[in-house]
Amino acid sequence: MSVVKGKLMKMEVVQVGEYEFTKQDIIGHGAFAMVYKGRKRKNPSQSVAVKVVTKKGIQKASEILVKEIKILRELTALHHTNLVAMHDCMDSPAFVYVVMEDLEAIFLKQRLKQLPVENNTVSVGYSILIKFQIK
Numbered sequence: 001m002s003v004v005k006g007k008l009m010k011m012e013v014v015q016v017g018e019y020e021f022t023k024q025d026i027i028g029h030g031a032f033a034m035v036y037k038g039r040k041r042k043n044p045s046q047s048v049a050v051k052v053v054t055k056k057g058i059q060k061a062s063e064i065l066v067k068e069i070k071i072l073r074e075l076t077a078l079h080h081t082n083l084v085a086m087h088d089c090m091d092s093p094a095f096v097y098v099v100m101e102d103l104e105a106i107f108l109k110q111r112l113k114q115l116p117v118e119n120n121t122v123s124v125g126y127s128i129l130i131k132f133q134i135k
């Protein structure tokens with residue numbers, strides 16, 4: 001549930017294989033796609049980025065999309081830390097869903113490691129500050 005303009009709305013959860021996201025959790029958008037923050041269904045603490053490409057109007061670019069997914073699959077197989085891994089990919093009549101590593105979560109984790117730690121905890125203030133700096 002979420003509150004939109006004072007009304008209680010049911011959040012639609014979209015499932016993509018082992019992953020899920022809600023359309024409220026937007027990370028960003030590009031020319032052909034919206035990117036949402038999602039999570040692994042069995043392990044919700046593992047966040048992912050789900051790129052939802054709208055097929056409408058991209059007939060000409062669909063060949064490029066197929067190539068892009070093929071490249072992502074090959075790059076993922078390299079397991080290199082500097083390459084974004086694609087966890088899953090799903091096709092539907094209207095959309096193509098690409099589930100990727102959530103870069104924001106990775107950068108946040110790396111930044112938290114570099115911060116001073118008091119009594120084995122990092123202050124909540126620090127983590128909020130970093131989150132805003134990354135955005």
Ligand SMILES: Nc1ncnc2c1ncn2[C@@H]1O[C@H](COP(=O)(O)OP(=O)(O)OP(=O)(O)O)[C@@H](O)[C@H]1O
Nearest residue numbers: 027028029030031032033035049100101102103104
């Ligand atoms: N794996 C990811 N993790 C976290 N955020 C991401 C990830 N992929 C994309 N984003 C965010 O979503 C935004 C849109 O990404 P998308 O790939 O759709 O477009 P773009 O590459 O920025 O632009 P275009 O596709 O128009 O060239 C990005 O600018 C970024 O902020």
